[in-house]
Amino acid sequence: MVTRTKPIEELRASHKLLAEYQYELRPVVHGYANRTLHINLSNNSIHEEPVSQDMKNIFTGGRGFALRLLWNAINDETKWDDPENALIIANGPICGTTAYPGLGKSTVVTLSPLTHSVIDSNGGGYFAPYLKFSGFDALSIQGKAEEDVIIFIDGDTGRVNIEAAPEESLNTYPLTSILTEMYADNERAKIGISVVSAGQAADHILYAALNLSWYDVRRKESRIKQAARGGAGRVFRDKGIKGIVVRYSSIGGSSNGPANPVLIRKAGKRINKEIATLDESQNQMRNIGTAHLVEIMDHFDLLPINNFRYGAHPEHDKIDSTVWKAAFTQGMVDGCWLGCTMSCSHGVDHFHLVTGPHTGEIVLVDGPEYESAAGLGSNIGVYDPNAIIEMNFYCDTYGVDTISFANSVAFVMECWQYGILDTEKTGGLEMTWGNIDVALELLHQMARGEGFGVLVGQGTRYMKNFFAEEYGADAAFLHDIAMEVKGMEISEYVTKESIAQQGGYGMALKGGQHDEAWLIFMDQVNKQIPTFEDKAEALHYFPMWRTWFSLHGLCKLPWNDIQPENNADTDEPQKVPEHVENYTWVYEGVTGNKVTSDELIAQSERVYNFQRVFNLRMGFGTREHDYMPYRAVGPVTTDEYESRSKRYDTQLQELVGIDPSGLSTEQRISALRKYREAQYDNLVDVVYKRRGWTPNGIPTIETLQTLGIDLPEVVEVVNKALN
Numbered sequence: 001m002v003t004r005t006k007p008i009e010e011l012r013a014s015h016k017l018l019a020e021y022q023y024e025l026r027p028v029v030h031g032y033a034n035r036t037l038h039i040n041l042s043n044n045s046i047h048e049e050p051v052s053q054d055m056k057n058i059f060t061g062g063r064g065f066a067l068r069l070l071w072n073a074i075n076d077e078t079k080w081d082d083p084e085n086a087l088i089i090a091n092g093p094i095c096g097t098t099a100y101p102g103l104g105k106s107t108v109v110t111l112s113p114l115t116h117s118v119i120d121s122n123g124g125g126y127f128a129p130y131l132k133f134s135g136f137d138a139l140s141i142q143g144k145a146e147e148d149v150i151i152f153i154d155g156d157t158g159r160v161n162i163e164a165a166p167e168e169s170l171n172t173y174p175l176t177s178i179l180t181e182m183y184a185d186n187e188r189a190k191i192g193i194s195v196v197s198a199g200q201a202a203d204h205i206l207y208a209a210l211n212l213s214w215y216d217v218r219r220k221e222s223r224i225k226q227a228a229r230g231g232a233g234r235v236f237r238d239k240g241i242k243g244i245v246v247r248y249s250s251i252g253g254s255s256n257g258p259a260n261p262v263l264i265r266k267a268g269k270r271i272n273k274e275i276a277t278l279d280e281s282q283n284q285m286r287n288i289g290t291a292h293l294v295e296i297m298d299h300f301d302l303l304p305i306n307n308f309r310y311g312a313h314p315e316h317d318k319i320d321s322t323v324w325k326a327a328f329t330q331g332m333v334d335g336c337w338l339g340c341t342m343s344c345s346h347g348v349d350h351f352h353l354v355t356g357p358h359t360g361e362i363v364l365v366d367g368p369e370y371e372s373a374a375g376l377g378s379n380i381g382v383y384d385p386n387a388i389i390e391m392n393f394y395c396d397t398y399g400v401d402t403i404s405f406a407n408s409v410a411f412v413m414e415c416w417q418y419g420i421l422d423t424e425k426t427g428g429l430e431m432t433w434g435n436i437d438v439a440l441e442l443l444h445q446m447a448r449g450e451g452f453g454v455l456v457g458q459g460t461r462y463m464k465n466f467f468a469e470e471y472g473a474d475a476a477f478l479h480d481i482a483m484e485v486k487g488m489e490i491s492e493y494v495t496k497e498s499i500a501q502q503g504g505y506g507m508a509l510k511g512g513q514h515d516e517a518w519l520i521f522m523d524q525v526n527k528q529i530p531t532f533e534d535k536a537e538a539l540h541y542f543p544m545w546r547t548w549f550s551l552h553g554l555c556k557l558p559w560n561d562i563q564p565e566n567n568a569d570t571d572e573p574q575k576v577p578e579h580v581e582n583y584t585w586v587y588e589g590v591t592g593n594k595v596t597s598d599e600l601i602a603q604s605e606r607v608y609n610f611q612r613v614f615n616l617r618m619g620f621g622t623r624e625h626d627y628m629p630y631r632a633v634g635p636v637t638t639d640e641y642e643s644r645s646k647r648y649d650t651q652l653q654e655l656v657g658i659d660p661s662g663l664s665t666e667q668r669i670s671a672l673r674k675y676r677e678a679q680y681d682n683l684v685d686v687v688y689k690r691r692g693w694t695p696n697g698i699p700t701i702e703t704l705q706t707l708g709i710d711l712p713e714v715v716e717v718v719n720k721a722l723n
């Protein structure tokens, strides 16, 4: 536990009540609280609104509710830092169930400081279920506080407070620990508290993350998970929020008001048996978690090395699964929601910090997960696990998205290599590959709001424009190597040899994040989707299927990171049909409504297309925004090409029909690029058609009608864009 500066009583006494709202406590009925909570920090108003049946029919819950509330809250001109921008946290009807693994996720939706459009980001921890059990399907916060505030939602007594809170640290680890203790009456009650926080860096950088907590009764410490993508933490701090606390002390099997608990238990029993018997021989999620992917990615040339230039490195074994297994405390129940037998939220106990304000302290570090291990490791040339753990700790405590941070640091390291940056521009920092000291110093500068770190904290899209305009750097080259889509840094997979995954990143609604589609194995490794039509079908089904998790507040990992023994023998093993059936049982068990797997997809299609139109409304959402930097499509530099020249030469010969033998490396790069960019364009055409969109990526009126989202305001936006 990190050291505190003041006793709890002194901190509590410094709070000043700015507003209080009493509400009626009501049970959740079939997965819905049937109310949303609305707070405006500019005037300290608090009110609730009912959830209509229409809202449920069209938007289902979770991300769907959040998008609808945001749409209503803003106007076409609203910017991320305008008071009317809303920060929305939602749960979803299945969220909060404990008899099936992975059912406790929050979905955060807001206008993003990185993309300037709508983003969604999900995270574990107990916040979303407790929000619902306290009375609300979603929390919407608008306005800006004059001084830092804590929002306290008390599901035990039916009360919402806005409290000025001047004394506590902004940083997640100390703040979460303090607030958990402050709002729990005793040690036993701490499990009933969940805290949302950001951190000091969120005052200064755009890709700031939110952390969502739960209390680990075995370690007697607060733990955290992140809703890290898209800069929701920056919006949180721009509104003057220091923390949001929810208290709910009566969690039980019936808290979610299920219609048919027996059906949920039937599904839970089936998957829990698989996890207990098969995890050890499959992905070892209970021992290692997603960090088990490091050596698999390296083996298939997919691990990002030095800003995604290469996909494998001889030193990867210094940061592979054996290292993380040894670092993570084993034999602990490490679920980030109750009842999650997958239990993959591992932590490094007793870690000795060597830099920054907590130097010398011995702390618990949550993670790292794969994205952090690869991003803070190989992608910036670091093969020291302790350095990765230290960076992971400070990213979390300062409220920094590890993926965006990693890609931003990798980008400046490459700019340094090519002489675009020097010590004069970086304030003395030597941005060489693998320079652990400068990577950590950048983080501490972000927290202090000073130096080159603040510039790096604006993200790769901002930096590439800045370096071109201010330093005269080659804008086209910078565009090729800045690993972002729509302004959001892409997550940590090399996509050069998987055009389907290029589409998965490029056409993702919010920017380059794999939680929409992760098709690399189907496409590149297993060759299951050879034609453009196959790829387009996958780029329809899987984004819809994965969207479904965010409508209901679910973790995706128990869907396919554990698989039934006979899964390979099924017609469509990549869909894990038995688990899809489980979800139809869980859905029916919670809501009482019988459902087919196709109807689950239809729920997503409505929300997915609504979000596409939302992007359109904000000035985005058309084809030009669905492209990747070329580094994600093919080799940009001569050393990149030459490092895999046999592969690329063969492709030129066999796919493009060009004999490379008489060509220079630059000419080969150019010929390959022309081919690959044309292929991507073909893919986009076919995907748009499959989705019922125009060649410019706009959902047609017929598509809106078929899906039942031809609401007047939605049709108006589409008509305006079409005409």
Ligand code: SF4
Pocket: 101, 102, 103, 104, 124, 334, 335, 336, 337, 340, 341, 342, 343, 344, 345, 555, 556, 557, 558
């Ligand atoms: S599978 Fe892992 S990340 Fe997902 S809910 Fe369970 S413990 Fe959390």
